[in-house]
Amino acid sequence: xxxxxxxxxxxxxxxxxxxxxxxxxxxxxxxxxxxxxxxxxxxxxxxxxxxxxxxxxxxxxxxxxxxxxxxxxxxxxxxxxxxxxxxxxxxxxxxxxxxxxxxxxxxxxxxxxxxxxxxxxxxxxxxxxxxxxxxxxxxxxxxxxxxxxxxxxxxxxxxxxxxxxxxxxxxxxxxxxxxxxxxxxxxxxxxxxxxxxxxxxxxxxxxxxxxxxxxxxxxxxxxxx
Amino acid sequence: xxxxxxxxxxxxxxxxxxxxxxxxxxxxxxxxxxxxxxxxxxxxxxxxxxxxxxxxxxxxxxxxxxxxxxxxxxxxxxxxxxxxxxxxxxxxxxxxxxxxxxxxxxxxxxxxxxxxxxxxxxxxxxxxxxxxxxxxxxxxxxxxxxxxxxxxxxxxxxxxxxxxxxxxxxxxxxxxxxxxxxxxxxxxxxxxxxxxxxxxxxxxxxxxxxxxxxxxxxxxxxxxxxxxxxxxxxxxxxxxxxxxxxxxxxxxxxxxxxxxxxxxxxxxxxxxxxxxxxxxxxxxxxxxxxxxxxxxxxxxxxxxxxxxxxxxxxxxxxxxxxxxxxxxxxxxxxxxxxxxxxxxxxxxxxxxxxxxxxxxxxxxxxxxxxxxxxxxxxxxxxxxxxxxxxxxxxxxxxxxxxxxxxxxxxxxxxxxxxxxxxxxxxxxxxxxxxxxxxxxxxxxxxxxxxxxxxxxxxxxxxxxxxxxxxxxxxxxxxxxxxxxxxxxxxxxxxxxxxxxxxxxxxxxxxxxxxxxxxxxxxxxxxxxxxxxxxxxxxxxxxxxxxxxxxxxxxxxxxxxxxxxxxxxxxxxxxxxxxxxxxxxxxx
Numbered sequence: 180x181x182x183x184x185x186x187x188x189x190x191x192x193x194x195x196x197x198x199x200x201x202x203x204x205x206x207x208x209x210x211x212x213x214x215x216x217x218x219x220x221x222x223x224x225x226x227x228x229x230x231x232x233x234x235x236x237x238x239x240x241x242x243x244x245x246x247x248x249x250x251x252x253x254x255x256x257x258x259x260x261x262x263x264x265x266x267x268x269x270x271x272x273x274x275x276x277x278x279x280x281x282x283x284x285x286x287x288x289x290x291x292x293x294x295x296x297x298x299x300x301x302x303x304x305x306x307x308x309x310x311x312x313x314x315x316x317x318x319x320x321x322x323x324x325x326x327x328x329x330x331x332x333x334x335x336x337x338x339x340x341x342x343x344x345x346x347x348x349x350x351x352x353x354x355x356x357x358x359x360x361x362x363x364x365x366x367x368x369x370x371x372x373x374x375x376x377x378x379x380x381x382x383x384x385x386x387x388x389x390x391x392x393x394x395x396x397x398x399x400x401x402x403x404x
Numbered sequence: 405x406x407x408x409x410x411x412x413x414x415x416x417x418x419x420x421x422x423x424x425x426x427x428x429x430x431x432x433x434x435x436x437x438x439x440x441x442x443x444x445x446x447x448x449x450x451x452x453x454x455x456x457x458x459x460x461x462x463x464x465x466x467x468x469x470x471x472x473x474x475x476x477x478x479x480x481x482x483x484x485x486x487x488x489x490x491x492x493x494x495x496x497x498x499x500x501x502x503x504x505x506x507x508x509x510x511x512x513x514x515x516x517x518x519x520x521x522x523x524x525x526x527x528x529x530x531x532x533x534x535x536x537x538x539x540x541x542x543x544x545x546x547x548x549x550x551x552x553x554x555x556x557x558x559x560x561x562x563x564x565x566x567x568x569x570x571x572x573x574x575x576x577x578x579x580x581x582x583x584x585x586x587x588x589x590x591x592x593x594x595x596x597x598x599x600x601x602x603x604x605x606x607x608x609x610x611x612x613x614x615x616x617x618x619x620x621x622x623x624x625x626x627x628x629x630x631x632x633x634x635x636x637x638x639x640x641x642x643x644x645x646x647x648x649x650x651x652x653x654x655x656x657x658x659x660x661x662x663x664x665x666x667x668x669x670x671x672x673x674x675x676x677x678x679x680x681x682x683x684x685x686x687x688x689x690x691x692x693x694x695x696x697x698x699x700x701x702x703x704x705x706x707x708x709x710x711x712x713x714x715x716x717x718x719x720x721x722x723x724x725x726x727x728x729x730x731x732x733x734x735x736x737x738x739x740x741x742x743x744x745x746x747x748x749x750x751x752x753x754x755x756x757x758x759x760x761x762x763x764x765x766x767x768x769x770x771x772x773x774x775x776x777x778x779x780x781x782x783x784x785x786x787x788x789x790x791x792x793x794x795x796x797x798x799x800x801x802x803x804x805x806x807x808x809x810x811x812x813x814x815x816x817x818x819x820x821x822x823x824x825x826x827x828x829x830x831x832x833x834x835x836x837x838x839x840x841x842x843x844x845x846x847x848x849x850x851x852x853x854x855x856x857x858x859x860x861x862x863x864x865x866x867x868x869x870x871x872x873x874x875x876x877x878x879x880x881x882x883x884x885x886x887x888x889x890x891x892x893x894x895x896x897x898x899x900x901x902x903x904x905x906x907x908x909x910x911x912x913x914x915x916x917x918x919x920x921x922x923x924x925x926x927x928x929x930x931x932x933x934x935x936x937x938x939x940x941x942x943x944x945x946x947x948x949x950x951x952x953x954x955x956x957x958x959x960x961x962x963x964x965x966x967x968x969x970x971x972x973x974x975x976x977x978x979x980x981x982x983x984x985x986x987x988x989x990x991x
Binding site for chain 1: 562567571572642647650749751
């Protein structure tokens, strides 16, 4: 990054910072009211595909009851929703559908990636599965687990609420969208390659086992005879 | 394949087959479970299958799949048949040379083969001549990387991840939703055609899904409507295709078990147990009496678990929200039992080849007993909400009707088949886990409509409770795992104190258990229908082929026949009533 670039970035930030004190009281009040309203009436858009979707339903059902935290209304249309909950495996065939749903949601919006498969591809490092939905849409909260328990999802939603608390109405940059990026992956090809490297069990890319067999397995008593 | 004395050649149906077709029947063999396997000449395949159905009574097509053994060896297409008349099974195989992957389609014999053959084309590249709808089914239409289940296809695909993402995202959404693929036909003829009454009409296309709350997953239905009447419904699947069958070939036999419960996450232990039973059949081992009873208890709990979510979600789809809350309350209780046993709520991975992951914890059986005693009350309450409810009756009776013969033809299975009056239940017709010693009834319906499917499932839950009561009364003492060092890890005390125990532990963990070369097609009655496992071993630590014949796949492929001529509002009811789980359809 050249020196010139850095200075423009800093000056942009300065502008925002200097604007705030001028209307400090109004801004603070705005933040308080707007953020309070936003975080207590989050309408989730359940994008459930696999196992995690069942736990998401359990979180909405009587025992866990996510309506207690303001997620009363499951918005089955993306145009009337605030939080996209991607619960389950997302295949390449499904990827453009998910991106379109994300594009259809109005700002302000947040995204939860629920479960190992949505976050990283999980145990399925195969030819058809996207290795993490964050290659296609920006993710705010990752909920680990395979599948996460309903408490886990509720905690993820509470984290979104925490995140909203720290937002400022003045600062519109997180809410800005580039029309050019609509329908495009979120990450660059290089970044996708980097985060999709095989690791753990997925490094086994052939059918040979760890050891080749030498002799049949003996029962401890067998050898003495 | 077992050489030597061959019982298959003695069977009268196969003798007649051989007499009629002569050289076209190339060889008769037996698999690891003693089931006959017939190799036929590919060019006369259709003829032989038609003869088997018409003259030998093999009326139920259970499965069509492929088998690639790698190298230059011929690719096999496998047909698994069942005769409801004689309770016989038969496997027919056609060997195709790698440079000539063409076979006649069996669509004219069984309509059920429609999707199965499309899947073989999608995964192996076998072209079925005369197939009415010859397209890819699981992978996208424009998939360029090849045929995934071929042995020369890499697990992660041929292209890099970035390229795969780019290709996926560069699809024009408008192309995906283009209507060119649909032949617009129907009662009013071609679009814009005069119907005869002077009014020009045009059929309408309605797309539902792949992300829609009433499709029970990522299913996409494209319907052609004449007014509100469905002229044609085309389900599109594959939005959740995960590559299970490919992945299984890269995992050792026991490592496959955690994958199985991610396929049918509504009844995970049923999948665990079904798979373990298949491998045990290959190995020729029988589990201990205690293990059998524990497996029956787990199976029936999971049948209830799956039927409960079915009642809840189907009621939501038809407009009743309350049963959902009732049934989820009971589901939580079963989840608690899961947690007490295996530590996970849903992805249980409870079974192992040769037994279970552990014996049940102390007091667990009392928990099940408690559930069995109180659960029927909730079931009664749920039934009071629905069974006599006039809205429920109005939405379900006489909707999506199919008769028994038609249901067999289109490949319906499980409660859907039984609702049409066919009393086929694997637990009765080909018992496993000593199901023949339990006293239970197989409920069957009369009309084959949505209401009958509902009643059959409600009754099945009651029968499951009956089985659970009997199983709880007879849980024997003794070990949970078989005493076989080939498959079961030695106890820790032996590993730490004897060199043989340690070697055996090391080899089992590092190499995985070895399964002798052979193949088997075993099946259990899952909550959704017959769940088949076609397993092929080459003597190594990893499977050559793991084919999962999911009942949901068969049920959803029959959906177009169920909804044709119905109203669009009933599509949701019918689709819900066949009880699908997309993880199993798309695998």
